[in-house]
Amino acid sequence: MHANITTETGAPLMSARGITKQFAGIEVLRNVDLNLMRGEIHALLGENGAGKSTFAKILAGVYRPTRGTLMLNGSPVEVSSPIAAQKLGITLIHQEPISFPDLSVAENLVLGRTDGALLGRVPWAQMTRDANALMDLLGVRIDVTKPMRGLSIADQQMVEIARALASDSRLIIMDEPTAPLTPKEVETLFKIARRLRDEGRTIVFISHRLEEVRALCDRVTIFRDGDKVETVATDALTDADIIRLMIGRSLKEYLHKTGSTIGEVALKVENLTLPGFFADVSFEVRKGEIVGLGGLVGAGRTDVARAIFGVAPAASGRVAVNGKEVTISEPSDAIALGLAFVPEDRATAGIFRTLSVEQNITAAIPKRIAPNGVIRRALEKALASDSVKKLRIRLASLRQPIGELSGGNQQKAILARWLLTDPSVLILDEPTRGIDIGVKAEFYDMIGELAASGRAILLISSELPELLALCDRVLVMSEGRLTANLSRTEATQESVMHAAVPKTARQTVGVAA
Amino acid sequence: MFKKTLLAGLALSVAMISGVALAQDKVSIVYIPKNTGNPYFDSLVQGFVDACAELGCDFTTAAPATAEATSQIPFITAQTQRGVDVIAISPNSPDAMNQVLDRAREKGVLVLAVNGDLVDNYEHRDAAILPVDFTKTGPGQVELLGSMIGYEGEIAILSATTDAPDQNTWIAAMENSLATDPKYAKMNLVAKVYGDDEPQKSTTEAEALLQTYPNLKGIISPTTVGVAAAAQVIQSAGKAETVKLTGLGTPNQMRPFVKDGTVQAFQLWSPYNEGWLAAHFAVGLKNGTISNEVGSTFEVPNLGSITIGEHNVMNTQAELTTFDAANIDEFNF
């Protein structure tokens, strides 16, 4: 551990003073003061939507703060655009690698560099040499003349990191860089990060994984709900402290599981395989049971759910619903069988943004609202307003476009849509992502009630506490395969993580964690 | 903003109206050419304009943007609605306008086909004004080319579209002359190709002719676009000495090629006289001085005596005019 900076001594590289950010009149960041010191690795922690990514984007010039100032080396600066940030020596490595898939790796590394005239010549040979040197430095074997399109997400992430290295920045912000990486790659990344720190550069590190933060970061700043809660040395806090600071109360307070009786097998999956995505996945979910599905991003969890629901059907394997073997080639088949699926990406796969809340709620029950093909408005309205009451969806009018609602209420409407189909099996993919803390608790209650009413629930979540608190059983996927089936008592942070990290590199976990 | 722009646009259009009300006492004539921007018809229109200035009739012209079969239909309806007395039209199709022309005639409009006829649909127009007796065009062209190549060698035809009625009449006559007249016994027609009256296609077809028939001595292109394209091809291939070209073209289009010797001579008639004759015929018919009977004759200034032939067809001239280096500068159309 090179914990060389635990207190703010000397002048900070970058200070934020009273940074506030509003989107369409809503504050997503409130009055944030923060100092980033030279030669430190500074973690930003917080739940989804807590404001850490927004803050990072303000530092990097992607957003401009509504109020507040940024000071670089003690003097106020305007970071008006990503280019301006680059000129000031600030680089942001985005959560999802932002690359140009049709251009070569080498080009992706230098593109957007501000030196040189627009009509100046592109030094192809020099560029390739430099790119190879960088790849060697990172210890990754990537053909830099090939287009980005063919690279894995992890490799793309490494190219992003290489770009930050190449740009010679003073402040490097990494927004969840490790999500798609193998432990071995994480280790390489950490080595490089430490070296950069030792050169006196500042690194801002955003991650959900506490163990990574502990292994790498000197100080942490915790965000909650748009506020900066605290900035302290990493060693000064226990995991429980951090979680408490992130969510505002301890886990136990808001995660509660009502007991339900577990019945017959509702969903049975055998040897499900989709080459390139997942292989040989078998499990079952019983009535009244909440089965969690954990693993790293890209482990294939969402792909399995999409395959079961018929969005992207599997190439081979069997699915049985309520004891009967079925073929599901389209979501409509799945719905007819009593399946429901709340997708991870609510904005694109869940809501019809510009259509009314009412239409959104009744989208999956055409036969009920229109028995002979013609929609019965009164019936539709009654069904929708009933759901709104039941799920306590906050809105101004049923005819309001759903896009005007908050994320939590949008998600409730989606859940309402599926409850109207009276499903026997519910697949929830990251149902609480990007949702207010308060509403989250409501969701946990609802999921519990749904199970208690005899429905089988498959819950995909990246938030370990959520899985551990809610589920009767936790399945874990890694690299497209099911690696664990843990009972409630067996499931712990450690056991789930152990099963989630790729086998090929398991021995290195100790170093990373 | 939307509304404003549109109203401005419409206001702009108001400024462009060419004539609001038509005087009742004068004969009003409208001429609908095949399409706008076709120089051939500019000269024809001029004939109408000059004749009407002299005869005291009202004249307007309106043309569609493209020479597509149906594009003239809305114009016929609109002109009928405007209450014109005479619609003179150079039809884009021999049959697509039958019904709308019938309707115009029911309303008392005199319908004249000018420069091209409604072949096999004669009953849908009152009379046709054609430049020459089309049966003479084919033999005339063969004779002209024959005289250039010494009545010997391979020749080819570059026409407009495969279905162009006038061109097909001429080509049939050409083939007939070549087959029957012993004078042309040594002239051998090796190919008939079609450039669709498009410069690009006509050019490629002409190039292919030179390429495929290395012994080619002459080309006849009885269409203005084709003959100009073929002239351009021969000029750029530098084959003016070996391959002779003739056909039907306008002097303005062919002038440079005649001047530089690429083309010795080509033929056409006077489109101006077609307009001139059409206007005189229409006014005379409306005034009752001319009767639209087959076989009847009447006098037209500058053209002399005109006889109404079979299918109520009349011609402006007996023979084609031949243009060469000596006389081409006397013409401007």
Add this chain to the structure above:
Amino acid sequence: MNSTEATTTSTVRDAAAARPRWQVLLIRPETMTLALLIGAIIVASNLSPFFSDLGFILESSTYYIEYALVALVLTLVIISGEIDLSPAAMMALSACVFAWCYQAGVPIELSMAASLVAGILMGLVNGILVIRFQLPSIIVTIGTLTLYRGLAQVLAGDRSIGKFPKWFNGIDYRLVFDVPVPVILFIVASIVLALVLGTTVVGRQIYQIGTSEVAARHAGIRVRRIKTGLFVLMGIVSSIAGLLTASRLASVRYDMATGGELQMVLMVMLGGTYIFGGRGTILGTFLASWLLVIIATGMTVANIAVTSQLIVMGLLLIVSIIATNAIYARTQR
């Protein structure tokens, strides 16, 4: 960028207030179209004294109503988030199939059926390329528009095929309560499609697909089936429009309805259908069709040169998308 949007909305504490009802009703693209229609009628009546004659307008409308009929279905296609630029070519090819069959001795009823089958097949080809092979519809249909038009040319050459039985010809001159049959057909189709789109589940699902195809699939809507169905429906309606045109002209040529796609897209855009899908109404397209009829007829009868017509059409298309975009951007928030 979606992830940032999600974060933005996630922290919205309370739902924003809904927009007042009157504002929602008034600020609609269809309102603009109606205003323009009224404006156009006033301007056209002032432009030419011959314009304000309902019989004449109805007769003239038959020249555009075939496009308008197709534009109704195109509205559904565009609402569903796709586009089809090939209907004019489908009209031509299906009509050529009809005429070719008839000329080959097939009974006319069977020839008409063959034309419908051709329409279905062409629509299916478009649908398969777009849905099965996931190619962008705009470029696919540019390809098939060239292909279908080309096949029509191969089939019919550049001849015009006609001589259909008397009962088949002139559907535009058959009147029901003084209204030409094609216009009746258009009005009936408008009502039916408006009801389908506005009150049925399929109509609802077309909007949902256009708003978010991914979400629609997740909600169990049979996206592929509906979209393929819409493309096939385009083929069918194009074939019907082609037959109507054949009846009106009493003849068929390969270049029938050339450039019609621009007019159809213009009708849909002018009616306020959102080019990116998810919004639009049949009422809008209905009003816009009449707007176009009024503008085109008004300009033709006022003898305004085609030049200005091209400019007005081009401007209208651009201005209407800008206006529609602006209106939807306002209500989007």
Add this chain to the structure above:
Amino acid sequence: MNAVSNLLGTLFQRREAGIVVMIVLLVAAVGIIQPRFLSLETLRIVMLAIPLIMIAAMGQMMVLVARHVDLSIGSILGFSAIVAGMMFRDLPDWPVLVGVLVAVALGGALGLLNGLLVTIFKLPSIIVTLGTLSLYRGFVFLVSNSRQVDPQFIPKSLIQMSQTSPFIGIPWIVIIAFIVALLTYFFLDHTRLGRQIYAMGSNPVAAPLRGIRVVPVTLLVFTISGALAGLTGVIYASRFGYVNPGITGVGFEFTVIAAVVIGGVSINGGVGTVLGTVLGVILLGTVNVALPILGVSAFWQDAIYGTVIIVALLIDRSVRQRGIKALSGARSNA
């Protein structure tokens, strides 16, 4: 063995190689049926058939790479040609070069207008240019008063550009076309700005984050496309010797788009090479020349164009799919 098959593999993955193979096969097939086809004269005809398409294709390619499309180039061509022709007619004492420059500048201006509509109002370029296709053609009729510029007014020096040759029989306009292609190649492949066009088309969302000024670059691309269409207009006057408002450039956009798409330029942006486009143009030009020599009716031309566009789309898609497969494969191996 392995090295050879690898080499073959990469060769076949290159789109350009495929087009070369197609050209060779086509020439061989036509040559067998009609041996006269294999002659220097054919080469000259093919050469004359391509400059018009090639110059405009360079502009269209740039637009497609930037993930847009320009359907109005035929009308821009017509407008530039008619204005240049009218200058030649009405101002015969002015140098020819002035007319050429005016044509290029006007084309650029109309292209810029397309770009402004696309960027300011954030409209899809395909609809905007469908509108300006009609609008600009209206301008052509308007400025020319619907009158053709006759051959006698086209300067001899301009006509000779397509007839005389500076060396080994290659006409000037062919040389001009290849110079334009070469310049485009240097611009797109060897300048930072050129690479930014590829980047913008490859990922429009990421482009501004990487400091690419999307609006000016888009405007530039449309302006270049318009200017090249303008230059094509002058070449048209040179090649055909006259300018007609109703004919010049009508339907030209489909030919150009077909050539560019055959050349492997993706309509999804970001992909395409100048070499591929040049080969696509040559292939299309060869087909055009081969059809009449084979005696195939010109009626087939449009049907063949349409088929070729669709086949090119399908090939493009299968190449793309292979890329996705490679990606997912790499992911499970990681």
